[in-house]
Amino acid sequence: MSDVALAANLGLWTVPIAVVGGAIRVSTPFLFVSLGELVTEKSGRINLGLEGTLVMGAMSGFAGAWLSGSPWLGVLLAGLVGIALGALHAGICSLPRVNDIAVGIALMLFGTGLAFYLGKPLVQPKAPTLPALPLGWWSDIPQIRAALEVNGLFVIGLVLTPLLRWALSNTRWGMIVRMVGDSAEAARALGYSPLRVRLAATCFGGFMAGVGGSFLSLYYPGSWNEGLSSGQGITAVALVIFARWNPVGCFLASLLFGGAVALGPALQAVGVTAGAYLFNAAPYILTLVILILSSSSRHRIAGAPGELSVTR
Amino acid sequence: MTFVPSFSRRAVLAGLSAGVAAAALPLARGRAAGGLTVGFIYVGARDDYGYNQAHAAGAAAVKALGIKVVEEERVPETIDVEKTMESMINLDGAALLFPTSFGYFDPHILKLAKKYQDVTFLHCGGLWHDGLPANTHSYFGYIDEAEYLAGIVAAHVTKTRKFGFVAAKPIPQVLRNINAFTLGARSIDPTITTQVIFTGDWSMPVKEAEATNSLADQGVDVVTCHVDSPKVVIETAEKRGLFTTGYHANQAVLAPKGYLTGAEWNWESLYPTLIGMFQAGKPIPGLVRGGLKAGFVKLSPYGAVVPDAARAAAEAIKAKFMGDGFAIFAGEIKDNKGAVVIPAGTVRGQTDIELEKMSYLVEGVIGAAA
Numbered sequence: 001m002s003d004v005a006l007a008a009n010l011g012l013w014t015v016p017i018a019v020v021g022g023a024i025r026v027s028t029p030f031l032f033v034s035l036g037e038l039v040t041e042k043s044g045r046i047n048l049g050l051e052g053t054l055v056m057g058a059m060s061g062f063a064g065a066w067l068s069g070s071p072w073l074g075v076l077l078a079g080l081v082g083i084a085l086g087a088l089h090a091g092i093c094s095l096p097r098v099n100d101i102a103v104g105i106a107l108m109l110f111g112t113g114l115a116f117y118l119g120k121p122l123v124q125p126k127a128p129t130l131p132a133l134p135l136g137w138w139s140d141i142p143q144i145r146a147a148l149e150v151n152g153l154f155v156i157g158l159v160l161t162p163l164l165r166w167a168l169s170n171t172r173w174g175m176i177v178r179m180v181g182d183s184a185e186a187a188r189a190l191g192y193s194p195l196r197v198r199l200a201a202t203c204f205g206g207f208m209a210g211v212g213g214s215f216l217s218l219y220y221p222g223s224w225n226e227g228l229s230s231g232q233g234i235t236a237v238a239l240v241i242f243a244r245w246n247p248v249g250c251f252l253a254s255l256l257f258g259g260a261v262a263l264g265p266a267l268q269a270v271g272v273t274a275g276a277y278l279f280n281a282a283p284y285i286l287t288l289v290i291l292i293l294s295s296s297s298r299h300r301i302a303g304a305p306g307e308l309s310v311t312r
Numbered sequence: 313m314t315f316v317p318s319f320s321r322r323a324v325l326a327g328l329s330a331g332v333a334a335a336a337l338p339l340a341r342g343r344a345a346g347g348l349t350v351g352f353i354y355v356g357a358r359d360d361y362g363y364n365q366a367h368a369a370g371a372a373a374v375k376a377l378g379i380k381v382v383e384e385e386r387v388p389e390t391i392d393v394e395k396t397m398e399s400m401i402n403l404d405g406a407a408l409l410f411p412t413s414f415g416y417f418d419p420h421i422l423k424l425a426k427k428y429q430d431v432t433f434l435h436c437g438g439l440w441h442d443g444l445p446a447n448t449h450s451y452f453g454y455i456d457e458a459e460y461l462a463g464i465v466a467a468h469v470t471k472t473r474k475f476g477f478v479a480a481k482p483i484p485q486v487l488r489n490i491n492a493f494t495l496g497a498r499s500i501d502p503t504i505t506t507q508v509i510f511t512g513d514w515s516m517p518v519k520e521a522e523a524t525n526s527l528a529d530q531g532v533d534v535v536t537c538h539v540d541s542p543k544v545v546i547e548t549a550e551k552r553g554l555f556t557t558g559y560h561a562n563q564a565v566l567a568p569k570g571y572l573t574g575a576e577w578n579w580e581s582l583y584p585t586l587i588g589m590f591q592a593g594k595p596i597p598g599l600v601r602g603g604l605k606a607g608f609v610k611l612s613p614y615g616a617v618v619p620d621a622a623r624a625a626a627e628a629i630k631a632k633f634m635g636d637g638f639a640i641f642a643g644e645i646k647d648n649k650g651a652v653v654i655p656a657g658t659v660r661g662q663t664d665i666e667l668e669k670m671s672y673l674v675e676g677v678i679g680a681a682a
Binding site: 014017018021022025026116120123124126143146147216220221222223225226227228230232261262264265266268269270271273274276277280 | 356357359360361386476507508509510511512515516517518519520521522523525526527528529530540541543544547548551552566678679680
């Protein structure tokens with residue numbers, strides 16, 4: 001309990017500290033799902049089923065960690081389950097006259113339902129959780145140290161963001177994905193199979209969403225239960241559009257959302273109680289405001305893949 | 313307990329009101345199926361370390377009596393619960409139902425109670441009032457008694473004299489728990505304050521974790537909650553090195569270091585009693601209420617960190633609850649805006665119906681009730 005005895009009285013300063021800490025803690029699932037979905041959407045397909053993949057990832061990650069004793073094996077299992085669900089989405093969508101949005105909604109319900117069913121025996125056990133890197137070692141203030149307890153997955157996401165941006169514009173692989181997304185005709189003319197590229201891109205999206213889900217059950221909040229995801233998966237799909245299909249944008253948007261989630265509790269903790277419900281709704285209000293500000297009736301959203309059904 | 317004569321089919325059989333043949337029919341159905349079948353319906357997972365687990369423990373106690381129990385989890389408070397109830401009545405032959413979630417009552421239970429007058433519905437939440445179908449009943453426990461004791465225990469271990477309370481919504485039952493917890497603590501040390509954070513809904517794991525972290529950052533050293541599953545709050549608080557008191561069920565295994573005690577439902581005591589009344593043909597009141605004394609609620613076993621003085625202080629008040637009674641809400645009590653809500657000389661006993669309309673937070677609570 002020494003932690004508390006030392007807690008410095010920082011007054012209102014705890015609000016920005018909590019928002020920064022919250023941004024780091026809460027943003028990781030958003031970041032992973034949105035980076036994965038970004039690649040899927042760049043290939044010209046939208047996978048709304050990632051909410052189901054996220055919940056399946058949370059469940060299977062927890063199960064893997066619990067059974068094997070290693071949280072990282074849990075993360076890997078969550079990623080593999082995500083790949084399987086991504087392959088299912090891509091497989092169904094490769095049939096003629098199948099709408100990817102409808103399939104996504106079906107898979108969202110399938111994934112959550114299956115996770116709840118298989119997760120029944122997992123509510124009670126405790127699994128080993130992912131370790132945190134104490135990046136706040138330089139500070140004497142316990143609040144700052146707590147806020148800067150950074151999880152390894154967040155760091156991986158942080159590194160992956162510029163890497164993905166670079167890969168999409170500079171590697172052969174990235175250009176193929178973008179070409180398929182912008183014009184399937186052109187890809188076919190060059191001898192690439194759009195279906196196969198989209199399969200790979202959707203599997204990548206599934207992998208990332210599965211890993212993002214495992215963060216929920218293995219780090220924060222760090223246990224499996226059926227109410228674990230409050231729509232993080234579907235929010236992250238929206239974040240991709242909001243981030244204009246740019247990985248750096250995904251990263252910033254995820255941080256923004258994480259911070260917004262932390263804002264409500266942090267303000268109430270310092271005694272700002274007026275409009276508590278409004279602050280709790282901050283992430284959603286933020287989405288609406290940014291979408292309205294960036295909307296235009298004249299031209300298509302910049303950066304949108306040409307083949308994407310929602311923007312076509 | 314408010315005694316309301318209920319229209320029991322056993323009473324009918326006993327000849328009190330012959331001629332209502334329809335009321336006797338279900339008995340034949342129940343017997344034909346080979347004894348009593350009782351249905352339990354939960355809104356979430358029944359091993360959630362919380363609200364549903366407490367009810368499932370009650371169901372398990374009923375099962376231990378050799379009574380056939382049918383259960384269904386994750387039933388939303390929508391038309392889905394009507395389908396579940398109908399299936400339990402028609403397919404499983406259930407004569408007695410425990411639809412345990414608050415939102416099941418109106419309109420779902422009320423609707424089916426009219427359709428199946430031979431089935432008894434026992435609902436958790438205290439929403440029954442005169443004029444509602446006689447085959448519906450509400451039960452609820454004065455769990456604020458256990459919250460008051462938890463507050464007393466917590467007051468003995470706190471160093472910062474700041475408590476945190478993660479709550480779902482500012483409804484009367486939640487406010488009553490926050491107030492009782494705070495009043496219990498302030499009966500030991502009047503300088504203690506309770507910081508409340510409302511998350512907005514009954515199950516918001518990420519927000520509950522954020523709320524607990526925010527409280528820890530504020531220097532709070534005892535955290536408790538009123539959400540459907542306290543698991544996330546208790547585990548997060550344990551990671552931050554805080555003391556915790558539990559709610560709904562026993563969460564001691566989630567926080568071996570910081571768990572002090574907790575306010576638990578004691579449905580495993582009440583449900584066999586209610587079923588005994590039902591089987592013996594005794595009328596069940598429309599509203600069934602009780603606290604520690606009647607065995608509706610209980611206190612988690614004290615954690616190892618709880619000092620003897622705290623145990624003694626809590627046990628002394630507990631003995632009063634178990635004996636002649638103890639009023640938590642005895643005037644003068646001010647709300648946290650300074651207005652007198654219970655004037656000096658006024659004692660609101662546990663059964664006082666005014667307490668069920670509670671809309672304020674008492675002095676010492678930091679937060680807004682609306």
